[in-house]
Amino acid sequence: MPIINYVTHDGNQFEAEVEVGKTVMEGATENMIDGILAECGGACSCATCHCYVDEKWVQVVGNADGIEKEMLEVVNEPKESSRLSCQITVTEEMDGLVVHLPESQY
Amino acid sequence: MSEVCVIIGASHAAAQLSASLRTEGWEGEILVIGDEAYLPYHRPPLSKTFLSGEKSIEDIQIRPAAFYEKQNIQFRLNTRVESIDRNKKSLTLEGGEIISYSKLALCTGSKPRVLPLEGSQLPGVHYLRNAADIEAIQKDIAPGKKAVIVGGGYIGLETAAALRKLGLEVTVLEMMDRVLQRVTAPEISAFYHRVHTEEGVDIKTGTAIRAIEGNGKAERVVLSDQSQLDADVVIIGAGIVPNTELAEKAGLKVDNGILVDEQARTEDPDIVAAGDCTNFPNPLLGQRMRLESVPNAMEQSRSAAASICGKEKVYAAQPWFWSDQYDMKLQIAGLSQDYDQVVIRGDYEQGRSFVAWYLKDGKVLAADCVNRGKEFMTAKKLIQSGVEVDASKLADDTVDPKELLQ
Ligand SMILES: Cc1cc2nc3c(=O)[nH]c(=O)nc-3n(C[C@H](O)[C@H](O)[C@H](O)COP(=O)(O)OP(=O)(O)OC[C@H]3O[C@@H](n4cnc5c(N)ncnc54)[C@H](O)[C@@H]3O)c2cc1C
Ligand code: FES
Numbered sequence: 145m146p147i148i149n150y151v152t153h154d155g156n157q158f159e160a161e162v163e164v165g166k167t168v169m170e171g172a173t174e175n176m177i178d179g180i181l182a183e184c185g186g187a188c189s190c191a192t193c194h195c196y197v198d199e200k201w202v203q204v205v206g207n208a209d210g211i212e213k214e215m216l217e218v219v220n221e222p223k224e225s226s227r228l229s230c231q232i233t234v235t236e237e238m239d240g241l242v243v244h245l246p247e248s249q250y
Numbered sequence: 251m252s253e254v255c256v257i258i259g260a261s262h263a264a265a266q267l268s269a270s271l272r273t274e275g276w277e278g279e280i281l282v283i284g285d286e287a288y289l290p291y292h293r294p295p296l297s298k299t300f301l302s303g304e305k306s307i308e309d310i311q312i313r314p315a316a317f318y319e320k321q322n323i324q325f326r327l328n329t330r331v332e333s334i335d336r337n338k339k340s341l342t343l344e345g346g347e348i349i350s351y352s353k354l355a356l357c358t359g360s361k362p363r364v365l366p367l368e369g370s371q372l373p374g375v376h377y378l379r380n381a382a383d384i385e386a387i388q389k390d391i392a393p394g395k396k397a398v399i400v401g402g403g404y405i406g407l408e409t410a411a412a413l414r415k416l417g418l419e420v421t422v423l424e425m426m427d428r429v430l431q432r433v434t435a436p437e438i439s440a441f442y443h444r445v446h447t448e449e450g451v452d453i454k455t456g457t458a459i460r461a462i463e464g465n466g467k468a469e470r471v472v473l474s475d476q477s478q479l480d481a482d483v484v485i486i487g488a489g490i491v492p493n494t495e496l497a498e499k500a501g502l503k504v505d506n507g508i509l510v511d512e513q514a515r516t517e518d519p520d521i522v523a524a525g526d527c528t529n530f531p532n533p534l535l536g537q538r539m540r541l542e543s544v545p546n547a548m549e550q551s552r553s554a555a556a557s558i559c560g561k562e563k564v565y566a567a568q569p570w571f572w573s574d575q576y577d578m579k580l581q582i583a584g585l586s587q588d589y590d591q592v593v594i595r596g597d598y599e600q601g602r603s604f605v606a607w608y609l610k611d612g613k614v615l616a617a618d619c620v621n622r623g624k625e626f627m628t629a630k631k632l633i634q635s636g637v638e639v640d641a642s643k644l645a646d647d648t649v650d651p652k653e654l655l656q
Binding site: 174183185218219 | 269272273292294312313314317321544545548549570572574579581621622623624626627628631651652655
């Protein structure tokens with residue numbers, strides 16, 4: 145199972161095994177990793193599952209588009225690497241993926 | 251004996267509350283008792299991708315069974331709680347079994363408002379609240395069949411969209427003179443009326459249902475003007491009422507929901523309540539309210555879990571909601587009540603992307619955003635900050651929403 149690394153804003157790192165086909169958001173909530181609220185449960189409606197994809201992984205994960213991209217423009221501290229974690233579906237290639245969590249989703 | 255926190259109801263509120271109890275440090279047992287057959291699942295897809303068959307019950311589970319096992323959260327499914335004895339701190343289950351609690355969380359949610367309607371017991375007539383309802387509806391539908399939906403609220407309209415996708419002929423009956431009347435401005439109603447018409451749904455406003463008729467099953471509905479409509483399946487979405495009977499029988503205060511404070515506490519120090527079933531004070535809006543939304547159930551549950559653990563976490567959030575229909579995502583920030591101005595950005599008379607901003611005294615109270623993620627996020631921030639905004643900029647589609655925040 146791919147391992148996803150979640151790094152909180154203050155530098156704590158959590159490792160979670162996440163099944164292929166699940167989302168990076170689910171990987172966080174199912175492993176009690178704070179920092180992802182996911183108020184809409186993955187419906188791409190709330191933008192409270194914001195994360196930054198580590199530079200080295202941006203290529204693999206890809207960029208946001210559509211309404212996800214629109215919402216990301218107005219989250220707190222948007223960056224080039226911003227994604228909504230519920231829109232990242234884990235694949236084999238993402239084994240080792242590193243995502244950084246923002247200080248606050250609001 | 252170790253302490254046990256019992257949660258009644260096994261849905262959005264319970265899923266979050268049980269997980270948050272562990273985060274807050276609850277070391278005792280956690281037992282969730284729910285009368286449905288499944289572990290907590292996402293309810294919003296019921297009228298969307300679950301009804302349309304794109305998602306299965308496994309797909310919409312909130313968390314997998316392994317999660318609850320790992321966190322040592324026990325479930326008793328298919329089990330109804332009949333009563334609460336607050337003196338003995340125990341519950342009686344259907345069948346008579348008695349269960350003790352140290353702390354109790356009421357997450358009983360809500361149920362569809364039942365219409366006293368002739369013929370509503372006929373096979374083919376459905377309400378829409380849980381997965382079992384959808385599974386029953388799915389047995390009655392097929393391409394080309396005729397569906398009549400009673401009620402033009404969000405759930406009724408989402409259901410109409412899902413059934414169109416499946417190739418049914420769909421009619422929506424709305425008693426008021428426009429759909430979504432209770433919750434939106436006339437422009438939004440007009441927009442949804444138009445889009446549904448474009449998608450082939452027949453919306454009849456100002457039309458009430460009088461009766462459902464048929465020989466052994468639903469075959470037609472009789473309308474307020476005495477005309478009749480053929481119907482193979484009738485789905486009633488006439489609003490919901492909170493499940494407060496248990497609380498009421500136990501002597502807890504109930505007034506359009508179980509009364510709790512801003513930390514989800516009832517007047518009983520060992521009982522909290524969260525989600526659709528509660529009526530709570532919102533410190534940001536300075537008023538009591540009852541909300542029917544997933545974010546409300548989740549956020550209030552975090553606060554309830556903290557309260558159970560003797561901590562303080564005030565639930566103070568701006569209400570928000572969403573609704574997916576066809577290729578449209580509606581996102582609603584804030585509550586559109588007592589507004590004195592509606593400002594429209596974009597064109598609601600054509601296309602499928604626009605915003606209705608609701609203002610009071612020049613400040614944004616709420617916004618309905620159709621396929622407008624950026625404006626939705628901006629609206630949330632404008633509501634939060636409570637600053638006065640220039641209405642002409644809100645209306646002007648050439649002004650980047652981000653500029654409004656400066
Ligand atoms: C079709 C549909 C679409 C929706 N779409 C959206 C949407 O797009 N966005 C959004 O934010 N919200 C939506 N909602 C609303 C949202 O689902 C609710 O606000 C949310 O489910 C509330 O969660 P809850 O846990 O408070 O209550 P509920 O989900 O109502 O769960 C309560 C549970 O408790 C059980 N129960 C009650 N009494 C007892 C008892 N005595 N013993 C045992 N069990 C009991 C009930 O059977 C139920 O399983 C939708 C709802 C429906 C029905
Ligand atoms: S969980 Fe709501 S947008 Fe990702």
